[in-house]
Amino acid sequence: MKVVLCGYHWAGCHALEQLLSLASEIFVYTHDAPFHIPCLKALCQQRAIRYSTEIIDSSNLPFTPDLIISIYYRYLINPGVLQSCRHKAINLHPSLLPDYRGCSSLTWALINNESEVGFSYHYIDNGIDTGNILLQQAMPVFDWDTQGTLYYRVMFEALKLLPEVIRLVLSDAQGTPQPSGGRYYRRGCPYNGEIQADWSAAEVQRFIRAMTFPPYPPARYGGEDILTYSDFLALKHKEAL
Numbered sequence: 001m002k003v004v005l006c007g008y009h010w011a012g013c014h015a016l017e018q019l020l021s022l023a024s025e026i027f028v029y030t031h032d033a034p035f036h037i038p039c040l041k042a043l044c045q046q047r048a049i050r051y052s053t054e055i056i057d058s059s060n061l062p063f064t065p066d067l068i069i070s071i072y073y074r075y076l077i078n079p080g081v082l083q084s085c086r087h088k089a090i091n092l093h094p095s096l097l098p099d100y101r102g103c104s105s106l107t108w109a110l111i112n113n114e115s116e117v118g119f120s121y122h123y124i125d126n127g128i129d130t131g132n133i134l135l136q137q138a139m140p141v142f143d144w145d146t147q148g149t150l151y152y153r154v155m156f157e158a159l160k161l162l163p164e165v166i167r168l169v170l171s172d173a174q175g176t177p178q179p180s181g182g183r184y185y186r187r188g189c190p191y192n193g194e195i196q197a198d199w200s201a202a203e204v205q206r207f208i209r210a211m212t213f214p215p216y217p218p219a220r221y222g223g224e225d226i227l228t229y230s231d232f233l234a235l236k237h238k239e240a241l
């Protein structure tokens with residue numbers, strides 16, 4: 001099986017480690033990573049896997065892939081690439097599609113006070129996270145979850161099922177069409193990272209947890225970093241003096 005992996009971050013690295021025992025040939029499209037992010041490019045170098053940081057395109061495919069897998073890849077995959085795949089291209093999305101399509105799905109789920117999140121493996125089509133669903137699993141959101149803990153919990157469980165999803169694709173499973181509706185969020189930090197003055201205490205606390213994924217920027221209020229709810233209360237008290 002010849003596989004193209006489009007990946008990034010910890011999840012992309014873990015996907016590659018699994019594919020090493022499942023595929024006869026692998027090529028990776030990834031991104032340069034800052035020091036605080038597990039680097040898929042470096043892992044490819046360590047494992048002697050060919051890779052590119054160019055945007056995947058039909059003009060730079062190294063071979064005709066049996067399967068294209070997108071795990072945290074930051075670019076849309078164009079129709080020309082999709083048509084080159086012997087089977088279908090798949091994507092792992094950290095939400096229960098069709099809800100929370102687009103970006104920052106787990107961040108928004110925390111902000112919106114969801115009690116349940118999850119992940120969806122789906123076929124890639126010409127839309128954004130709109131293809132037929134192959135497999136979904138729901139997971140609870142705990143009161144103590146931050147963006148960081150929620151992301152790692154969801155993706156860890158999702159990647160356990162990658163071999164099963166590959167089996168489904170190779171058996172030409174059609175998947176289930178997504179129902180209409182669902183929320184969509186564009187790329188970008190929610191509310192530009194700023195706590196809003198009219199939020200309730202619970203909303204402020206959820207937003208602080210949603211912005212907690214060091215070393216990414218924390219929530220801010222009044223030009224100050226807010227790492228905890230106590231920080232917020234102290235700043236509000238200072239404002240009132």
